[in-house]
Amino acid sequence: MRSILAVVNVLGSLLALFAAFYLLPVVTALIYGETSELWNYLQCAGITLGFGLALLLLTRAHRTELKPRDGYLLVSLSWLFVTAAAALPLMRGVPHLSFTDACFEAMSGLSTTGSTVINGLDNLPHAVNLWRHALHWLGGMGIIVLAVAILPLLGVGGMQMYRAETPGPVKDAKLTPRITETAKALWLVYTGISAACIGSLILAGMSPFDAICHGFSAMSLGGFSTHDTSVAYFHSQAIETVLMIFMVIAAVNFSTHYVVLRRGDLGTYKRDPEARWVVIWLAVSILILTLVVHHAGQYESYGDTIRHVAFMTISIATTTGFVTADYSYWPMFASMWMLFLTCVIPCTGSTGGGIKMFRALILIKQFFREMFVLVHPQAVAPLRIGGQVVPSRIAFSVLAFIFVYFMSIVVMTFAQLLTGMDFVSAFTATVSSINNTGPGLGQVGPAHNYADLSDVQTWICTLAMFLGRIELFTFLVLFSPTFWRK
Amino acid sequence: MKVLILGAGQVGRTAAWHLAREPDNEVTVVDTDEDILRDLQGRIDVRTVAGNASYPAILEAAGIADTDILVALTSSDEVNMVACEIASALYRTPTKIARIRAPEYTRQDRLFAPGALAVDVWISPEQLVTEYIERLIQHPGALQIVDFADGKVRLVGMLARKGGLLVGQQLRTLRDHMPNADARIAAIYRKGRFVPPEGETAIEEGDEIFFVAARDNITRMMGEITRAEERVRKVLIAGGGNIGFRLAQALEKQYQVKLIERDPQRARRVAERLQATIVLQGDAQDEELLIEENVDSTDVFAAVTNSEEANVLSAMLAKRLGARKVLALINRPTYGDLMENRMIDITVSPQTVFIGTLLEHVRKGDVVRVHSLRSGSAEALETVVHGLQERSRVVGRRIEEINLPAGASIVAIVRAENVLIAHHDTRIEPEDHVIMFLADRRQVDAVQRLFHSE
Numbered sequence: 025m026r027s028i029l030a031v032v033n034v035l036g037s038l039l040a041l042f043a044a045f046y047l048l049p050v051v052t053a054l055i056y057g058e059t060s061e062l063w064n065y066l067q068c069a070g071i072t073l074g075f076g077l078a079l080l081l082l083t084r085a086h087r088t089e090l091k092p093r094d095g096y097l098l099v100s101l102s103w104l105f106v107t108a109a110a111a112l113p114l115m116r117g118v119p120h121l122s123f124t125d126a127c128f129e130a131m132s133g134l135s136t137t138g139s140t141v142i143n144g145l146d147n148l149p150h151a152v153n154l155w156r157h158a159l160h161w162l163g164g165m166g167i168i169v170l171a172v173a174i175l176p177l178l179g180v181g182g183m184q185m186y187r188a189e190t191p192g193p194v195k196d197a198k199l200t201p202r203i204t205e206t207a208k209a210l211w212l213v214y215t216g217i218s219a220a221c222i223g224s225l226i227l228a229g230m231s232p233f234d235a236i237c238h239g240f241s242a243m244s245l246g247g248f249s250t251h252d253t254s255v256a257y258f259h260s261q262a263i264e265t266v267l268m269i270f271m272v273i274a275a276v277n278f279s280t281h282y283v284v285l286r287r288g289d290l291g292t293y294k295r296d297p298e299a300r301w302v303v304i305w306l307a308v309s310i311l312i313l314t315l316v317v318h319h320a321g322q323y324e325s326y327g328d329t330i331r332h333v334a335f336m337t338i339s340i341a342t343t344t345g346f347v348t349a350d351y352s353y354w355p356m357f358a359s360m361w362m363l364f365l366t367c368v369i370p371c372t373g374s375t376g377g378g379i380k381m382f383r384a385l386i387l388i389k390q391f392f393r394e395m396f397v398l399v400h401p402q403a404v405a406p407l408r409i410g411g412q413v414v415p416s417r418i419a420f421s422v423l424a425f426i427f428v429y430f431m432s433i434v435v436m437t438f439a440q441l442l443t444g445m446d447f448v449s450a451f452t453a454t455v456s457s458i459n460n461t462g463p464g465l466g467q468v469g470p471a472h473n474y475a476d477l478s479d480v481q482t483w484i485c486t487l488a489m490f491l492g493r494i495e496l497f498t499f500l501v502l503f504s505p506t507f508w509r510k
Numbered sequence: 511m512k513v514l515i516l517g518a519g520q521v522g523r524t525a526a527w528h529l530a531r532e533p534d535n536e537v538t539v540v541d542t543d544e545d546i547l548r549d550l551q552g553r554i555d556v557r558t559v560a561g562n563a564s565y566p567a568i569l570e571a572a573g574i575a576d577t578d579i580l581v582a583l584t585s586s587d588e589v590n591m592v593a594c595e596i597a598s599a600l601y602r603t604p605t606k607i608a609r610i611r612a613p614e615y616t617r618q619d620r621l622f623a624p625g626a627l628a629v630d631v632w633i634s635p636e637q638l639v640t641e642y643i644e645r646l647i648q649h650p651g652a653l654q655i656v657d658f659a660d661g662k663v664r665l666v667g668m669l670a671r672k673g674g675l676l677v678g679q680q681l682r683t684l685r686d687h688m689p690n691a692d693a694r695i696a697a698i699y700r701k702g703r704f705v706p707p708e709g710e711t712a713i714e715e716g717d718e719i720f721f722v723a724a725r726d727n728i729t730r731m732m733g734e735i736t737r738a739e740e741r742v743r744k745v746l747i748a749g750g751g752n753i754g755f756r757l758a759q760a761l762e763k764q765y766q767v768k769l770i771e772r773d774p775q776r777a778r779r780v781a782e783r784l785q786a787t788i789v790l791q792g793d794a795q796d797e798e799l800l801i802e803e804n805v806d807s808t809d810v811f812a813a814v815t816n817s818e819e820a821n822v823l824s825a826m827l828a829k830r831l832g833a834r835k836v837l838a839l840i841n842r843p844t845y846g847d848l849m850e851n852r853m854i855d856i857t858v859s860p861q862t863v864f865i866g867t868l869l870e871h872v873r874k875g876d877v878v879r880v881h882s883l884r885s886g887s888a889e890a891l892e893t894v895v896h897g898l899q900e901r902s903r904v905v906g907r908r909i910e911e912i913n914l915p916a917g918a919s920i921v922a923i924v925r926a927e928n929v930l931i932a933h934h935d936t937r938i939e940p941e942d943h944v945i946m947f948l949a950d951r952r953q954v955d956a957v958q959r960l961f962h963s964e
Contacts, residue, residue, distance in 0.1 A: 400788060400790060400803070401802070402790045402791055402792045402799060402802075403788055403789060403790050403791075404771075404774075404777045404778055404780075404781040404789045404790065404791045405788075405789075406778065406781050406782045408782075411785065413782045
């Protein structure tokens with residue numbers, strides 16, 4: 025019980041920190057003169073801050089260093105509470121938005137999924153739209169990582185939390201000797217590249233407000249847009265190109281970006297096996313899908329086909345979910361292939377979701393290793409990714425992860441079927457949510473959104489997004505008896 | 511010359527033996543193990559001092575103050591380096607040679623530059639042996655290949671076999687076979703005895719032949735002596751120690767390499783550091799493992815474990831199971847003589863490979879390269895010619911005019927960048943690199959005196 029109170033104490037400070045983020049919509053509301061939104065966000069900030077401080081003060085006697093296992097509880101709890109806090113202004117600000125839908129929207133934002141239940145995005149107050157995109161940007165690198173970077177009180181326990189929140193199988197690599205410095209470095213790189221993205225979007229012809237929103241959305245591989253028709257609204261090759269470039273950048277491990285910026289050596293990308301394979305997979309997929317889609321006669325010219333296929337493939341594969349074309353009319357092969365890519369493309373330590381390229385590579389290598397060992401029973405064959413040996417402990421944990429990942433998809437797909445959803449919608453909504461992508465097919469296809477789903481269906485998707493973002497185990501471990509045993 | 515050897519391990523003892531049998535040298539050996547030292551003193555004429563080789567007091571007792579060459583050959587790289595540093599700092603010893611095995615050190619060129627570590631020359635026996643075996647694998651059929659003049663000239667030892675164009679022919683017919691490619695037979699050993707290679711001498715099957723040629727002509731010349739062998743594709747290495755690991759590392763890009771290591775932990779470490787090699791954990795003397803890994807289609811089986819007995823046995827087994835060529839690392843030269851040409855095709859003695867490099871620095875005059883051959887009874891050396899025509903007995907003379915001792919012959923000359931294969935009328939010029947074959951090592955002194963002007 026004492027350790028739970030210690031966790032609640034840190035949670036209090038996290039919420040207080042999160043309250044500072046309300047300043048973004050507050051400022052926006054001031055600029056655009058949206059008075060009701062101004063009050064709404066100020067009040068929500070006050071509520072969140074007050075609640076956070078109350079938690080902090082009530083449990084201050086129990087402030088201690090967090091133990092490794094506390095990290096899991098803290099991360100899970102903080103994601104739930106922050107989501108609730110983020111949903112608060114949405115519920116109050118957007119007309120007719122139920123509690124369920126507000127939670128979905130907030131989770132979709134924070135988990136960088138980018139599915140929306142709001143119709144008429146173009147008419148939303150600027151403050152609300154900015155809030156949605158700010159949630160993306162915050163959730164992309166992770167609120168805990170941010171907390172570790174700027175809240176000194178987390179101390180040694182920071183590493184545990186950092187490990188529990190950052191995606192990917194290998195989390196021991198610190199960029200700098202101190203975890204605080206590592207977290208700072210990551211956020212700095214993230215902020216820097218985001219600024220570059222926003223600048224490029226303005227140059228490509230977006231209004232500053234749209235550029236900021238879409239920059240947040242692209243860098244976090246989220247997928248929210250300020251328009252119902254998403255990126256198709258702009259009809260601009262330049263904007264699409266800029267977005268494609270930054271989506272691929274955001275799909276690469278930010279530690280690699282950090283090393284490149286630090287040493288000024290672009291060869292680091294080539295040496296990063298994940299980054300290399302991301303580019304190869306994307307290039308090959310775009311090539312094949314272009315042929316497939318063109319063959320189906322979807323577009324007049326090859327130019328149009330390439331433009332839409334390249335954008336949609338990168339958007340879906342990197343788990344962003346921007347839309348320029350309704351791919352539900354493409355051959356099933358193309359849309360399913362993109363859904364497959366969305367599971368594997370983003371790298372460890374990127375802002376994307378899914379299995380992660382590193383795990384996919386481990387699985388492929390493990391497959392070849394099994395075959396090799398069948399032929400040479402006495403061979404000593406270490407698993408190697410890009411020349412680095414991967415300990416078998418990690419290979420096993422990847423296998424366990426994959427099992428839980430697919431089982432989660434199966435269970436949640438069945439749950440959706442039980443609510444009466446059709447199979448294609450149920451399956452693609454689950455895959456899309458657990459990978460934090462956004463659009464699926466059928467009822468949740470690129471031309472629709474999640475507004476038509478029933479409350480139960482919405483909650484299942486919310487859960488899938490949450491599980492996908494914190495990579496299943498961080499949350500599932502809370503349900504194991506050993507976790508609670510003293 | 512006063513030589514101080516640190517460490518009386520296998521390498522140290524061999525060095526002491528080779529150096530002490532040259533009458534000019536006074537050798538002192540330092541080691542911590544008194545029993546080994548007592549035994550050593552009983553066998554060869556050296557002084558011994560017991561103690562830690564890097565302590566100044568021990569070095570002092572061993573006479574470091576007036577030592578000309580310090581040779582640090584203990585099993586520890588660090589002790590060797592420290593000993594050289596101390597010799598340099600306290601006693602200004604002119605030449606300091608250290609055995610340094612770890613590539614982590616030797617890879618750093620600047621570490622051994624003047625002004626950095628006080629090691630004038632580093633020797634890595636493992637690396638020398640690896641390079642030596644690598645050369646043998648590149649030229650299947652050769653028993654021995656040694657480099658001169660930075661590899662421009664090579665001396666190759668091999669057996670004459672049926673199918674070689676020159677077998678059964680007199681040596682002077684070589685010109686007819688190879689009008690352009692210049693090469694020269696340096697020595698013939700028939701049933702273990704030296705036969706002077708004259709124009710009329712005929713090569714018989716089973717003769718052991720040494721020839722010199724420019725590097726590019728080696729393959730053609732080998733075809734003169736034996737039927738051309740197929741290129742090596744598959745290599746099986748027994749033993750994942752320092753030599754086995756380095757060998758696999760050097761070969762894995764060009765050949766299909768498998769490596770067998772008995773110790774599971776070592777096997778794992780080796781597997782993690784090699785990229786393309788298939789590392790197998792098991793016993794190289796395990797018949798079933800060898801069969802399972804297709805030893806019968808292996809081109810070269812190289813047994814390079816620490817234990818020479820295991821090397822002999824596994825190499826013989828591999829030969830029986832159908833490996834095309836088997837090679838064994840054998841420390842004792844006599845063992846090598848016993849085995850070579852019978853069940854084992856090639857024996858490699860790390861000591862013989864390494865000792866030449868050491869001798870280069872001990873020899874007087876301008877000797878730049880020494881290779882010990884036929885378990886140390888013969889020698890090939892490369893020396894730079896200096897001096898004026900009036901005073902020297904070599905410079906400006908034709909080879910036939912030079913009064914070389916019996917069994918010694920000039921076989922090749924490297925002038926600037928050009929390789930000249932020696933003929934009776936080739937004239938020696940100053941700054942030539944002269945490559946000589948000495949059938950009897952004891953003539954080294956006479957030869958050195960000949961080349962040493964004044």
